[in-house]
Amino acid sequence: MAEGIRDTSRVVVVDDHTTFAELLSDALDRQEDLENAGTASGVREGIALCRAEQPDVVVMDYHLPDGNGLDAAREILADRPDTRIIMLTGNAAADILAQAAGSGICGFLPKDGSLTTLLDTLRHARSGSMVIHPSLLAMIGKQTVPEQPDAPALTTRERQVLTLMAQGHDVRANAKHLGITENTCRGYVKSILAKLDAHTQLEAVAVAGRLGLLASGHHE
Numbered sequence: 001m002a003e004g005i006r007d008t009s010r011v012v013v014v015d016d017h018t019t020f021a022e023l024l025s026d027a028l029d030r031q032e033d034l035e036n037a038g039t040a041s042g043v044r045e046g047i048a049l050c051r052a053e054q055p056d057v058v059v060m061d062y063h064l065p066d067g068n069g070l071d072a073a074r075e076i077l078a079d080r081p082d083t084r085i086i087m088l089t090g091n092a093a094a095d096i097l098a099q100a101a102g103s104g105i106c107g108f109l110p111k112d113g114s115l116t117t118l119l120d121t122l123r124h125a126r127s128g129s130m131v132i133h134p135s136l137l138a139m140i141g142k143q144t145v146p147e148q149p150d151a152p153a154l155t156t157r158e159r160q161v162l163t164l165m166a167q168g169h170d171v172r173a174n175a176k177h178l179g180i181t182e183n184t185c186r187g188y189v190k191s192i193l194a195k196l197d198a199h200t201q202l203e204a205v206a207v208a209g210r211l212g213l214l215a216s217g218h219h220e
Contacts, residue, residue, distance in 0.1 A: 014046035043067035062089040101203035134168025147212035
């Protein structure tokens with residue numbers, strides 16, 4: 001490796017739960033490729049810390065005392081668009097995921113998830129892409145929202161693919177489950193995105209949850 005090139009990612013933690021922040025900071029200090037760059041307990045403090053430290057990655061709780069993590073993420077990304085932000089939440093409401101889908105953050109993980117998953121996500125997060133833990137998508141799929149009158153019409157197969165998407169499965173797994181080719185499954189995904197006016201599968205699941213298209217009974 002060339003001299004002067006840093007092989008560690010500097011991480012800021014923004015969370016008002018002191019115990020969680022301290023435990024995560026301690027875990028970061030034990031990693032060879034991750035470095036604790038400081039902690040903050042709110043939106044304003046987190047934005048100020050990121051401006052001062054210019055971290056590579058930010059772990060951000062969604063619920064903060066003076067606002068929410070998505071608002072903080074937008075300001076941080078406005079300052080430094082390459083910052084990778086991982087959001088944590090215990091509430092996977094469809095409207096929150098819909099906002100997250102277009103926010104520029106790199107990932108959405110459950111607050112009570114495993115430390116190993118969080119650390120791996122911090123290592124592999126990339127700007128321009130977004131990962132979401134399957135358990136959060138599954139939570140959206142279980143929410144019982146009546147189908148809205150303005151919901152677009154989906155075919156039976158599109159509903160099946162959408163339901164599997166909401167369970168966190170990828171195209172390959174969905175195709176195998178339905179007994180169709182991956183190309184055919186991608187075609188259904190493309191059609192679903194168009195009908196829901198969504199740009200990503202995550203956004204499609206969030207929109208579908210809000211419109212009641214994930215209500216029980218759609219999946220055969």
